[in-house]
Amino acid sequence: MSSEKKPYQKVAYYPGCALEGTGHAYNRSTKEVGKALGLELDEVNNWNCCGAMEVKNIDPKIQTYLSSRVMSIAANEMGHDVVMAPCNGCYHNLKKAEYDLKNDADSRQVVDRISSKAGHKTYEAGQVETIHALDWIKDGIGEEALRARIKNSLKGLKVANYYGCMYTRPRHIFPEKDQGEGSESTSQPHFMDDLLAAAGAENVDFPLKTACCGGAHTLSDSDTSTLLVLNILRAAEAAGADVIATECPTCHSGLEMHQVRAESKFGYTSNVKITYFTQLLGMALGLSAKKVGMHENISDSMALLKQKGIA
Amino acid sequence: MPIHEEHLIRPENLKTHEDLVIDGIDVSGHWSTFIESRVVTDYNEALEEEIAALPGGEFIHRCWQCGSCTNSCTVNAINPDFNPRYWIYLIRVGMESELLRDKDIIWQCVSxxxxxxxxxxxxxxxxxxxxTAHWLELKGHTPKSPSMLFDEEFSEQVIETGKIEEGRIIRGFFKRTGQPxxxxxxxxxxxxxxxxxxVTLLVKMGLASVLRPRTSGWSGAxxxxxEYVDEKQAEQRKALRLDELVEIAKQEVKPGQQAAAE
Structure with missing residues (x-):
């Protein structure tokens, strides 16, 4: 398995819409971590939105087209065979499009029809491999090499690793997962745990790793989302976590927003902090808090990081 | 067709006699609570086909009612009335009126x-x-849910420019739902x-909100x-016989209107 894995030294980078807005800190910390690790990112030219969790409810095949266009540009215009998407939504949608284009003739026909009218080459299944930022570092660098580069250990920091929904579900669109040793697990994902452990963090036993934050309805059904986020915050605190590490801009801003909302609507205050895993990793690699955008988070972890001797 | 499980034991199906004496024994109140018998006749035999004609509903016929969906459901854990297994059952047997009892919560699926x-x-x-949520809206059983209004705001921006801008989505959504x-x-x-x-990021975000991020050369896409979305929506209207239903509704309105005019 590992011998077939591509080296991820230079990959196409698909940041997606959220990383240009509320997920800005994730964008900049991902790029900084890449620089620090010598992994090169080549942003997809003139990319478009993947459709997130919304367009599929208007029509799923439009969503397939949107993702296929991004992969088509990466493969046909830029010559890449790997696309890295740090956002769970983008990552999920590219994976889903790959699956549908491989297995469903109707999807192929619709994508071909729209692609030719739009004036670009139709993406064909298998042209690129879509990976998440977690795969990128885990398989591109590995824990041992990462451990050797840690300048500022996260020792003493208790972390709950939160992966959300779209990174592992549904299983069939992630054929490389659940393949035994070295592969990611869809029921008990561990790539983020592995990377942060290599950076010195103490991962707590967190039962809600793949629970839902209600991100799809964060504005349309806010009370439900707040209840779901409250479950996650409380479980992380009960597990003894100082901080929840995230790997998705929607989950991250959902946790931050509803932590504030839980306070103002339900009078529930929680002390657990929320940071992107790339921010923690970046600081462990010796980057400043500012460089990884720690100050851009609504959830303020600076006092905690100072207390732990990390910042 | 079997009469359905738990749903006869609803408050409105329970009959309690306050004063009842049978064979000289007083069985008033609690002791004389009965479940009213009922025969269901209003099946919609086309219901499963209609749901299957909408995106996402294609594989409903495969269900064997194991209940794994409800057991694992995020929303069910906070609202026990949210029961996908049960709704799939109702759709498959065509019990539309029973399904409609839950019409206001089905859209709350968080995907x-x-x-x-x-x-x-x-x-x-x-x-x-x-x-199912989409079907309820198309058939006029519910107004568009906040979730659907959000999806429409979002999708319209993506289709128009290739990208979205979060501030614009939030403003557009609150406008559509009439919320401050x-x-x-x-x-x-x-x-x-x-x-x-x-400050530089705030300025950048403010500008993006006004200028709107766009994918260049997007007009062909x-x-x-x-064109594709319009075609699909026409197909769906046909599958749900929406235009026929509109005609029928017009016919039904006429006699009433005449009476009112007289």
Missing amino acids: CNKCTYACPRDVVPEGVMKA LMQDWLVEMAKRLVAKLP RDAIQ
Whole structure:
């Protein structure tokens, strides 16, 4: 398995819409971590939105087209065979499009029809491999090499690793997962745990790793989302976590927003902090808090990081 | 067709006699509570086909009622009335009137895909929930849900420009749903955000909100997507016989109108 894995030294980078807005800190910390690790990112030219969790409810095949266009540009215009998407939504949608284009003739026909009218080459299944930022570092660098580069250990920091929904579900669109040793697990994902452990963090036993934050309805059904986020915050605190590490801009801003909302609507205050895993990793690699955008988070972890001797 | 499980034991089906004496024994009140018998006749035999004609509902026929979807459901854990297994059953047997009892909560599916992960028959229950919520709206049983209004705002921006801008989505959504933008918790969050974000980023985000990020050369894709969406929506209207229903409704309105005129 590992011998077939591509080296991820230079990959196409698909940041997606959220990383240009509320997920800005994730964008900049991902790029900084890449620089620090010598992994090169080549942003997809003139990319478009993947459709997130919304367009599929208007029509799923439009969503397939949107993702296929991004992969088509990466493969046909830029010559890449790997696309890295740090956002769970983008990552999920590219994976889903790959699956549908491989297995469903109707999807192929619709994508071909729209692609030719739009004036670009139709993406064909298998042209690129879509990976998440977690795969990128885990398989591109590995824990041992990462451990050797840690300048500022996260020792003493208790972390709950939160992966959300779209990174592992549904299983069939992630054929490389659940393949035994070295592969990611869809029921008990561990790539983020592995990377942060290599950076010195103490991962707590967190039962809600793949629970839902209600991100799809964060504005349309806010009370439900707040209840779901409250479950996650409380479980992380009960597990003894100082901080929840995230790997998705929607989950991250959902946790931050509803932590504030839980306070103002339900009078529930929680002390657990929320940071992107790339921010923690970046600081462990010796980057400043500012460089990884720690100050851009609504959830303020600076006092905690100072207390732990990390910042 | 069997009469359905738990649902005869609803408050309105319980009959309690306050004063009842049988064979000289007083069985008033609690002791004389009976479940009224009922025969269901209003099946909609086309219901499963209609749901299957909408995106996401295609595989509903595979369900064998194991209940893994409801057991794993995120929303069910906070609202026991949210029961995908049960709704799939009602749709398959055509019990439309029973399904309509829950019409106001079906849209609350958060698309976490735990059901789709757990389902041993590839029903894709998450898709069935979306198709059912959509069906309720198309048939006029419910107004468009906040979730659908959000999806429409979002999708229209993507189709038009190739990208979205979050501030614009939020403003557009609150406008569509008639809610004030100044929700106290949103204001609180914006305050915390503005206090922290670097000025250059705030300026950039403000500009993006006005100028709108766009994918260049998008018009070909935009037109092709719109054409496809229009075709699909016409197909769906046909599958649900919406135009026929509109005609029938017009016919039914006429006698009433005449009476009113007289």
